[in-house]
Amino acid sequence: MDRRNFLKIAAVSSAAAALDGCGKPENHLIRFIPEEELIPGVAQRKPGVCTQCPAGCGIQVRVMEGEAEVTRHGQVGLLSMGLAKKLEGNPDHPVNRGKLCAWGQAGLQVTYHPDRIRFPLRRSGPRGSGEYQEISWDEAIKDLSSHLSSLKSPGKASPVAFLTKPLHDHCGVLIEQFLAALGAPPAVKFEFFEQTVLRRANELSFGHHQLPTFDLANSNYVMSFGADFLGTWNSPVSQNLGYGTMRQGRPGLRGKFVQVEARMSQTGANADEWINAKPGTEGLLALGLAHVILSEKLRPAEAAGEAGARIEDWSKGLPDYAPEAVSKLTGVEASRIQRLAREMAAHAPAVAIIGGASLAQTNGLANALAANALNALLGSVEKPGGVFFTPQPPIPGLAARKEGASVRELCGGILAKSTPVEALLIYNANPVFASPSEWRVREALEKVPFIASFGSFVDETSILSDLILPDHSYLESWVDNIPESGTTQAVASLAPPAMNPLHHTRAMPDVLLDVAHQLGGDVGKALPWKTYGDMLQAAFDPLRSHPGSTSAKTADDFWSEVQDKGGWWSAGITKSPAMRAANPSIAPVKVSAPQFDGAAQEYPFNFLPYASQQFLDGSLAHLPWLQEMPDVVSTAMWGTWIEINPQTAERLGIQQGDLVEVASQHGKLQAPALLSPGIAPEVIAMPVGQGHEHYGRYASERGANPIKILAAQVEPQTGALAWSATRVKVKPTGQKGKLILLGGGLRESPREFHHR
């Protein structure tokens, strides 16, 4: 840009800033001079909170002065501003201790993504066409407010629905307060790899409705039933940290790790012993181990306590789960079950982990309860080397989190005309992509007269919206997070914006507050804060009186110290609240065999969709660094594939890279075959995450989406989708598929390197 243009923009901008710049920071035009604290060439480290997955790691943002091309009032200009250059783990954060995973590293590309929505949009073409026109923020907020106020009718429930990913922060609190003030039902939370089953099981077994935390660093024996805890499950960075210490961090002591699953995951590859059990029989195996421990009196039976009481016949020593009987159902030899049980009991502290596909079965809850009972029997609950529950920080208002309807219930209600929804607000949830076809999510959402979305990207769900109010990225806004697991300290992470917004976006909670104030009345009164930052300050202040990571006495000192540190955490290890007695009205459970959709004769294979190491549930598929990061088990990039056992492939006449068709009773898809020695002959596996229709230039029209052929089977006691309970058939198409492998073309193979 030349000097003349620069001056022109500077003049326009400063005039505009003088007119409407007061009050809200978002209304200020980005400064033309470098921010004062930034010295060109010198990096600053600002705290942040990672929002790429639910784990909630603390990060440090490396900010340096740079020149950004931005558009203001239709004019393009170069602005000197602080830019995020690199993300690292926050060394003090109790969850990740300075470490960060690949998803966290790639988070920079969220802020700088070329397909981010840069300003508010109003739909100008037919719904779903993706045709939008730019509008101003004033118009956008007025539009949303007038829609919501027109739907108010005293005495009746508000026909407004809010659809969001599960939020472990004050945005979630704000949304619930907003909805309550409107008289609308609680928010509908959606994520594909939901953890409903495990939370429910932990509530029944231990009185904690939350995900578990494992003290792997002190374990001597870890048995994981299908949990990809070093890759995609729960709190991967904290679990990697503990795992590393378990293996080589204690001189002279090395913990053993056993993985049970039907398809070797990134985690399973690290196991000393890898055990193939039939899908959905993991709980049976756990009870088989418990049977041996009980019958050989390796541990006292009463050690099982409340957890054991959830399993039928626990007190009688589980007569139905003798190794021989369990062996028939699981496919694991009886002698091996005996040996594993003896090993586990002898190598205290030992811990069982269950997660992933084991819980996405029709018997998922029983599987989880069985693993919990095994932990109780081993004496590993809230003991070093065992399973813990992260205490929640003493912030009033957090406890009042409400359970909303599920997406399945919402869409069913809309289609049956039993749930009136006149307006739908969507925040970072994409059920149109990530739900089985049978739920008819798209069809249901299309019936809603008005949809507004706050997301930063156009995806399969937000493309249905009439109004888009684009959010800041998580580096540009106030972020907070209350980790559900991954640490034994109570943690409330917090960070102010690390950089100014790049585009003409606004933070979702601030928009919600603006709308509430425009609506006035009860809604305005219920949400008194001017900005989300004000709300956070008020919410965090009660922590000042608790012993923790800050010693500041005054409210102002405390607030600035919390911002500098990236949050507040309790001093040392806090004890989680005493375990509540389990609900006695629940009858003891029996682990029965899993049910699958599709007759075995016609659909001979168990279909296993799994969380992608690259993209989790597909919400990270838009980031090019992750597209080009090879999946470590297959080494594949930029696509999807179908994992198939080499013997099965030979029988079906399928070779590596052949395009094959996978069909269930509910749909079919095509993808290239990847012959993998680490998968059971009767199982077909496929990563979730690709197959987007709309999700930016790097993800759209790439690969296939396995979710779309899943049966809408649920775990009956929780209503959670049993995404691992579908059977499929497979046939070659006669064509070649596009399979891009990093491992394909390497000349040298240092295989001899691994000799023992």
Add this chain to the structure above:
Amino acid sequence: MKRQWGMVIDLDRCTGCEACVAACHAENNIATVGDDQAAKGRTMHWIRVERYWEGEFPDVRLRYQPVFCQQCADAPCESVCPVYATYHNPEGLNAQVYNRCVGTRYCGNACPYNVRFFNFFNPVWDKPLNLQFNPDVSVRSVGIMEKCTFCIQRIKTAEIKALAEKRELKDGEFNPACVQSCPANAMVFGDLDDPQSEVARLAQSNRATKLLEGVGTEPNVICLRSVS
């Protein structure tokens, strides 16, 4: 002060999570090449995690091996470069001088580890992805070889800082991006010539081995064998 930068990777800790791969891309302005070029084997993973299958189902094992420039003491890439673009620096690194490189790709052919990457085209960053560029690392152009530098920009920054503060560099004071990120603490970086350093201590382990040791490259990356 004479130094020999080196690294130890504990394969018993490495879980194959690839945090190092993403961290390296972010730190070193490494371009993504897209699916068509990736299919031709032209991706530029300065660090990659190789995986090796052993056995047959169900008695199957899969092993991970992070591979990146081994910063060889006797590096085959150095002796073949006609323009001294690749040379041995005083701190024991195989350095690559981008603006000397004329793109003969001899070094890439000579390297037994496949860790040198050629820019077949000028790299493309769709705007505004370019705003992420680390200003401490130059962006390479078409016709240039590139490779892992042990994050030499971080080494230099730390050395200059220590010099300005009139003190010695402390062991573990800084780390390359991959080491800093590694969630399982599988990687340790430091001065192999300093007997007090963590990396020198770990290099004495009875599990210590080097990648393709037999070809005589004398790597400065030491791998600790997996136990099981």
